[in-house]
Amino acid sequence: MLDDTDRRILRHYQHDPGLSPADLADLAGVTPATCARRLERLMATGIIRGNHAVIDWRALGYEVEVSLRITLDKTQARAFDEFMDAARDVSHVVEIQTFLGRVDVRLSVIARDMAHYQQIYRADILTLPHIADIEALMHVARIKSDEVLPL
Structure with a gap:
């Protein structure tokens, strides 16, 4: 279901979902296009359910x-x-x-x-x-x- 690339993207994304696509791709060791495509798939399959503000x-x-x-x-x-x-x-x-x-x-x-x-x-x-x-x-x-x- 998830490969090592997906896990790297998710690992960085969950710590800072506000990263730019280019920065996230750089941290995950993939191209920005690959990162964007993988994020879209992770969202479409429901693994990433969305981003939300955490209010204290x-x-x-x-x-x-x-x-x-x-x-x-x-x-x-x-x-x-x-x-x-x-x-x-x-x-x-x-x-x-x-x-x-x-x-x-x-x-x-x-x-x-x-x-x-x-x-x-x-x-x-x-x-x-x-x-x-x-x-x-x-x-x-x-x-x-x-x-x-x-x-």
Whole structure:
């Protein structure tokens, strides 16, 4: 699927997607035309899903992050779908993960401070449908947050 040239391009691209095509080609040891062609193929096949801005939400005044582990009421046939539809609409939920096991869903919620979190929790989280149980984990520190792959 990927050869050594693709891996070299991806290795440099993931560290700095803002590199010019010529600089990326130079680092990867290929011609600019080869680099451009390979990048297009990597994008077309979905290996590169896109470029996006990474915004430091703490710099915007969001000081609190809470991880909510949620167990759904699975006696309701559409519980999962209805919960997901509603959870996607909560603007302060920045990540949704699903699991197999005792916990069904994990929501990552950000807030400006604890009072703001309490407001979000009461108004937006507790009103989500089909919740059987919630466990809140207060985020203390992010030790590693890296999407760079070992290519």
